[in-house]
Amino acid sequence: MTYQTHQTIQRLWQQFAQDTLEGMPSDQRARLQSAFEARFGELLKGAAGDDKDAFVDLLGFGQDGLKPFGEVAYPYLAADFDEAVIPSQLHAAAELYFIFQHERMGVFRVAAVLRQLFREGRMRIQRGPGARLLYVLDKWQPLRYGPKERMAAYKRVFNYGRRPAPAGGIVNQNFHYQFVALMSALAQYYRDLTIGEVIRGASEIDQRPYGNIAAVQRLGLDLRYGLDRASYGNIVALAHETGIYLRQLLELFDTPDVKKSFDANTKWDVVEQVLNRFLGGATELSQRAKMAETGRRVLLWAAGNEFDSGIDPLLFQTEAKPAGSAAEAWLAAYRLTEEGRRFPGVSASLRWAVGLPPRSAEMPVMG
Known part of the structure; x- marks a missing residue:
């Protein structure tokens, strides 16, 4: 997933969540909001599967030469410090x-x-x-x-x-x-x-x-x-x-x-x-x-x-x-x-x- 695609997904998903939650009763909104946030994280993680060559593409050493910044793969950085316990x-x-x-x-x-x-x-x-x-x-x-x-x-x-x-x-x-x-x-x-x-x-x-x-x-x-x-x-x-x-x-x-x-x-x-x-x-x-x-x-x-x-x-x-x-x-x-x-x-x-x-x-x- 490229940087531009990541930004587009984030913007569209936020708009979708806002339109969906608007007008809902407060109890339903509270439940769906956490579910939407979890689903959004899963979507970004699953879409960021093509970033193996992101570094060389960023430098212009990839097979396609120098790419526009918006077409470079966006890295998914997992926040897993708190889970790293035995x-x-x-x-x-x-x-x-x-x-x-x-x-x-x-x-x-x-x-x-x-x-x-x-x-x-x-x-x-x-x-x-x-x-x-x-x-x-x-x-x-x-x-x-x-x-x-x-x-x-x-x-x-x-x-x-x-x-x-x-x-x-x-x-x-x-x-x-x-x-x-x-x-x-x-x-x-x-x-x-x-x-x-x-x-x-x-x-x-x-x-x-x-x-x-x-x-x-x-x-x-x-x-x-x-x-x-x-x-x-x-x-x-x-x-x-x-x-x-x-x-x-x-x-x-x-x-x-x-x-x-x-x-x-x-x-x-x-x-x-x-x-x-x-x-x-x-x-x-x-x-x-x-x-x-x-x-x-x-x-x-x-x-x-x-x-x-x-x-x-x-x-x-x-x-x-x-x-x-x-x-x-x-x-x-x-x-x-x-x-x-x-x-x-x-x-x-x-x-x-x-x-x-x-x-x-x-x-x-x-x-």
Whole structure:
């Protein structure tokens, strides 16, 4: 397709879309407008199939000599930067976040204490399912990725922890800032939708001007890009192996004889009792458990979302609703943790994240 043909198609298509949409009801116009835009992009992409010799034709070195500028093939430049991510790495990063929160809860340290008590005969178990799992656990540890490797992974992917960054590795310096900003944007989006429906009395697109999709999409893309570029290497294997190990530990804590030895009703009672008796006390168990669950859900949602800027707002609202509920729950738990106690609130955090003047002198703590 030549440059002149491209310009003609663009002009005629815009005129056709304008004539077609004119006079239509607003609900039909909103649906057809996005469909027309997608079809127009497909048309231009399909028509730009003769640009292999465009450069030599532009210089006049082609078989037909020097052509007029309007007859040179028009190149189709695809905007595919945001799609250039590896889903398996993003999914592994979401699982690693879940594992990290359990690390902060002390689950791995509790397992080490139980192994020591079992070896020293300080637990009143011997032949039950818990004793069996402790015996297996004493012989089976993660083959390649122990505590040092986990700490290095947290540092590299999330910039969490005090361990030095791996030499030459990419550290995702802005993860926490972007993650809190995305949670704030999702929460603010659905709060604004609720306000709009209450004020307007309906949820129709032409009756609610509230809800900033662009902020959610921009923050989601930035977060996804940072995770993707920092999760190369062993992150997929480490998250898979450590996830299996964590599941085995949680099964161990839930065995009847282990729970009985600590006068516990649930596996989390076992964790709390061991932390209180041997490891200086249990803190933030409830908050970390909720952050692990909801944080992983939002990260998986961001990994699988295309973040198409031309998406129907009603469709986006439906697809993002589970992530919005998870974001509210994550923020409620985060504000009760040590690093989240000075969180200034959703509105102030989001204004800071998108570069607007703050309404409060106190900025959110990211760390």
